[in-house]
Amino acid sequence: MSAQGSKPPVAPESPDSKSVTGRAFLVLDAFDVEHRHQSLASIARRTGLPLTTCHRLVHELVAQGALTRTLDGSYEIGSKIWRLGILASLHSDLREVALPYMEDIYQLANDAVQIGVLDGFRCLIVERIAGSRTLEVISKPGARLPLHASGVGKVLLAHGSTDLQNAVFASLDSYTGQTITDVAVLKPQLEAIKSKGFAHSKEELAVGATSLAVPILGYGNKVIAALGIVTPVENRDIERMVSVLKVSANALSKKLILNGMGDLNQRV
Amino acid sequence: MSAQGSKPPVAPESPDSKSVTGRAFLVLDAFDVEHRHQSLASIARRTGLPLTTCHRLVHELVAQGALTRTLDGSYEIGSKIWRLGILASLHSDLREVALPYMEDIYQLANDAVQIGVLDGFRCLIVERIAGSRTLEVISKPGARLPLHASGVGKVLLAHGSTDLQNAVFASLDSYTGQTITDVAVLKPQLEAIKSKGFAHSKEELAVGATSLAVPILGYGNKVIAALGIVTPVENRDIERMVSVLKVSANALSKKLILNGMGDLNQRV
């Protein structure tokens, strides 16, 4: 539709480095999975803030407990932020209700179990469980998987708006060679996911990892999340696992609605 | 040592409402487990900030994704904070390594399994798992249990500094009637915990919940966390469970040290 804007179509957030809070969060945003520990200089570099300014902000954040200084002098996210973060409904509501069900699935299969929601043009992994016998999976909680190359992602994409789908179709990055980068292939697959009620991704994101996923429904049967497992390639009984997932997802959906969490407002 | 300071022993944090970031975090701190959803007015009331000021801060925080406005107009912690929070080493490091071991314990006992670290004069629950067959436990992740009335807490207390112990002894709140409020009783029990290597708490925090806990060691055999289970009162084979816990804790300790996480700087 109104694709012609002055701002690029991507860029879900405006950096807003004008206000003090904006700058403070610029600093915090300098931290991500690849940059969990950083020196002051690194933060300054990544945020683009003058070193001095950065220094003051970092100190204030440390005083607030939002950042912590580690033994080696570098900084990392502090426990205050963590404690606040678990109050987010994403975590607290969904996880609290979903974990027992995920636990049950895990006991049946001993495969990694994960749950994800839509976050912008990605699938945000909200929770995952894995035992010592599980294969290493890249998707830890907080990870943001591509929508077109993961089981949970495909479920969300298939049930997403056409706007969302078109946006995703516009940039189908490849990860393994098995990754589907052709819209003509992907589109019918999404249709199949909607009709069959589950998604399947075979080494499309990482070699050696197959995933299955089913939708979780909220108010008005709207898809609010996806529940999936990740198994080694040599996939066992897909049919059986899908039905296990479906049973759990149904029970979970009902419980979420019952507990008044059928929306999970996922504003970015 | 330098126990005589000008600042009072309690009051781990200074409110510091002077700087903008200070005020911003005042707002965020208005949220806790009992106040996960709040109206603007409620936030203003709890922070003591003028309504207008609060209004502006809240809006900026919403723009940053640190807060979210729900359908009913109230505010809650946003996904940005959650995403940042899981980068905290508390969560990311400890949990990532510990979960598989916790999972294994859970499979053996089907009791709630939890892991906690020292946070001020409380035991901060970092991770917990529980299945659908587990009894409801008050201690969700982020909960801060009293040190003298929980298994994990007692482990940390027993291995804590004398300063810490004295501070805790000064206010032994009672929760169930089984709670130990007499220092003369508690002190020898802490000694026993150190010598025997595990703590036991029987309905001291909540009626119907017994817990067992063992220490997790970091560099230099310093106790950095506690691993425990919570079971219904009718405790089964304590001996067996303790040995299971000890085996897991040992393996976990080794792995933490191996991965260079033997400190877990828990600055408040």
Add this chain to the structure above:
DNA sequence: AGTCTGCTTCCGCCCAGCGGAAGTAGACTT
């Protein structure tokens, strides 16, 4: 001794943040 890179302190300019006042919207009372 020289030169890195990384962190911290200082200080004067000035604009972003402040918050009282007034305006808007809905819900509940008389």
Add this chain to the structure above:
DNA sequence: AAGTCTACTTCCGCTGGGCGGAAGCAGACT
């Protein structure tokens, strides 16, 4: 229907907290 709550939002002029260049400090590498 007018009155009165409570809850939120917009406006705007004053001012003090934030800004960031410059300079100082400390360790590591040549």
